[in-house]
Amino acid sequence: xxxxxxxxxxxxxxxxxxxxxxxxxxxxxxxxxxxxxxxxxxxxxxxxxxxxxxxxxxxxxxxxxxxxxxxxxxxxxxxxxxxxxxxxxxxxxxxxxxxxxxxxxxxxxxxxxxxxxxxxxxxxxxxxxxxxxxxxxxxxxxxxxxxxxxxxxxxxxxxxxxxxxxxxxxxxxxxxxxxxxxxxxxxxxxxxxxxxxxxxxxxxxxxxxxxxxxxxxxxxxxxxxxxxxxxxxxxxxxxxxxxxxxxxxxxxxxxxxxxxxxxxxxxxxxxxxxxxxxxxxxxxxxxxxxxxxxxxxxxxxxxxxxxxxxxxxxxxxxxxxxxxxxxxxxxxxxxxxxxxxxxxxxxxxxxxxxxxxxxxxxxxxxxxxxxxxxxx
Numbered sequence: 412x413x414x415x416x417x418x419x420x421x422x423x424x425x426x427x428x429x430x431x432x433x434x435x436x437x438x439x440x441x442x443x444x445x446x447x448x449x450x451x452x453x454x455x456x457x458x459x460x461x462x463x464x465x466x467x468x469x470x471x472x473x474x475x476x477x478x479x480x481x482x483x484x485x486x487x488x489x490x491x492x493x494x495x496x497x498x499x500x501x502x503x504x505x506x507x508x509x510x511x512x513x514x515x516x517x518x519x520x521x522x523x524x525x526x527x528x529x530x531x532x533x534x535x536x537x538x539x540x541x542x543x544x545x546x547x548x549x550x551x552x553x554x555x556x557x558x559x560x561x562x563x564x565x566x567x568x569x570x571x572x573x574x575x576x577x578x579x580x581x582x583x584x585x586x587x588x589x590x591x592x593x594x595x596x597x598x599x600x601x602x603x604x605x606x607x608x609x610x611x612x613x614x615x616x617x618x619x620x621x622x623x624x625x626x627x628x629x630x631x632x633x634x635x636x637x638x639x640x641x642x643x644x645x646x647x648x649x650x651x652x653x654x655x656x657x658x659x660x661x662x663x664x665x666x667x668x669x670x671x672x673x674x675x676x677x678x679x680x681x682x683x684x685x686x687x688x689x690x691x692x693x694x695x696x697x698x699x700x701x702x703x704x705x706x707x708x709x710x711x712x713x714x715x716x717x718x719x720x721x722x723x724x725x726x727x728x729x730x731x732x733x734x735x736x737x738x739x740x741x742x743x744x745x746x747x748x749x750x751x752x753x754x755x756x757x758x759x760x761x762x763x764x765x766x767x768x769x770x771x772x773x774x775x776x777x778x779x780x781x782x783x784x785x786x787x
Contacts, residue, residue: 412776414769415489415513416440417499418454419477421461425643425666427615428693429520432565432588433500434464439765441466450769455489455497477503478538484508486515495776498563498768506558514775517556518563518586519579521690522572523619525549552578561775563768565691568712582775586768588691589761590700597677597702597749602742607660608636609680610736611703613672613694616640616648621708624685626652627729630659632736638683639675641667676703681739684708687726692716699752704745706735720752 418437422430437454444450454469456462457476465471474488475481481488486509489497496514497504509515524546545551556562556579563586564570570585610629614620622640629638638659640652643666652661664671676682682698682705689712695705699720707713709723722738724731739745 412449412495412769412773413451413493414440414444414453414772415472415492415494415497416452416454417477417497417501417504418461418465418471419457419474420500421456421464423458423460423464426669428691429500431693432520435589435591435761436500436586436764436768438466439761440768441469443762443765443769447769450773453492453494477501481505486512489513496772498772500563502552502555502559502562506555514560514772515558516561516563516584516772516775517559518565519552519556519569519573520565521569521688522576522578523688523690525576526619526688549576549578557581561771566712566715568715569690582771584767584771586764587759588693588696589759589764590693590696590756592760593673593701595673595677595701597680599702599742599746599749601679602745603679604740604742606679607634608736608740609675609678610636610638610683610706611641611672611675611680611698612639612683613641613697614684614686615642616644616652619687621685621687621727622652623655624727624729624732625683626655626659626661628683628685628732628736629661630657631729631733634660635740636660636736637662639664641672641675673701676701681706681736681745683732683736685724685726685729685732686710689713695721696756699749700756702749702753704739704748704752706732706739716755717752718755720748720755722748 418433420429420433441452444452454465454471455474456471457474482503483505485505490508490512494513498516500518502517502519506515561582562579563584565588570583616622638661641664649663676698680703682703684707686708692713695716698705705721707721708726722735724735
């Protein structure tokens with residue numbers, strides 16, 4: 412099987428959720444395909460700098476950026492590359508022209524933007540307008556997904572929600588997120604019941620992420636904790652949250668490297684998120700894999716990810732978040748939670764996801780595409 416893996420969502424400045432998913436799955440797929448003599452993988456990129464974030468020496472094919480006006484015709488642009496299948500970590504890869512040439516597998520990570528329709532502020536206004544129109548009804552999504560041969564999502568929670576919403580008639584596969592296999596562990600020798608706890612938040616500042624609840628919880632906790640907001644943030648959004656903090660110890664990092672992210676998480680720290688909706692929650696998995704406990708919203712998906720490795724608080728309840736954080740002040744309590752989180756994360760790896768994806772793709776490509784069969 413010759414596979415085109417869409418790696419165009421890998422960011423070269425800092426990872427977001429899709430970029431991290433793309434990077435880790437790409438590396439695992441390349442490694443697993445190397446064990447299968449009949450499999451070949453070519454990575455689709457739009458920026459030469461993306462090669463540095465892929466495994467060394469991988470074959471690549473240059474394509475337009477995924478935000479280009481050419482995206483609806485992406486299949487036409489790769490139809491002569493000899494692919495048996497093309498996999499994209501998003502659902503926007505244009506399907507027109509792939510029938511009879513290759514199998515197309517798209518991804519839908521979650522249904523968040525049907526419940527929270529405000530697009531990211533940093534997007535250009537034409538893209539924001541298109542975003543709004545796309546999520547007005549479910550019909551555009553159904554048409555998009557049904558134009559593919561199969562659909563991938565990242566959790567059992569999302570799979571159930573997509574099925575309940577009847578967003579596609581195509582086979583729906585779970586190719587789950589997983590934490591990075593860094594081998595690093597939290598330094599429990601620095602855990603302290605008297606020193607300030609570092610509360611680490613990694614994620615965007617969109618409304619449904621409800622960072623406001625974390626800031627209000629920090630105001631309740633005072634000098635006992637320090638809230639670190641790691642991601643890049645617009646000046647306007649930073650001013651909003653700074654005013655809400657009212658002098659509380661909130662640190663805006665404006666983006667961090669993986670090394671800084673890991674250093675913060677492996678100290679005297681907790682991972683925190685008050686998000687009201689998620690398709691997975693990769694930062695939670697990353698923290699638990701390091702042996703760092705988490706305090707998170709009481710959501711079905713977070714229970715699927717973290718199990719007993721986290722404490723849970725109701726959405727929007729800053730008092731409950733503050734109390735959950737205080738409950739983890741004792742080092743012995745944190746140790747028990749951390750051990751549960753490590754055991755949870757050991758149950759699934761990126762290699763497991765790569766095996767699932769390649770197995771399903773091989774099954775899918777074992778029969779010719781429908782248009783090709785019809786011509787025969």
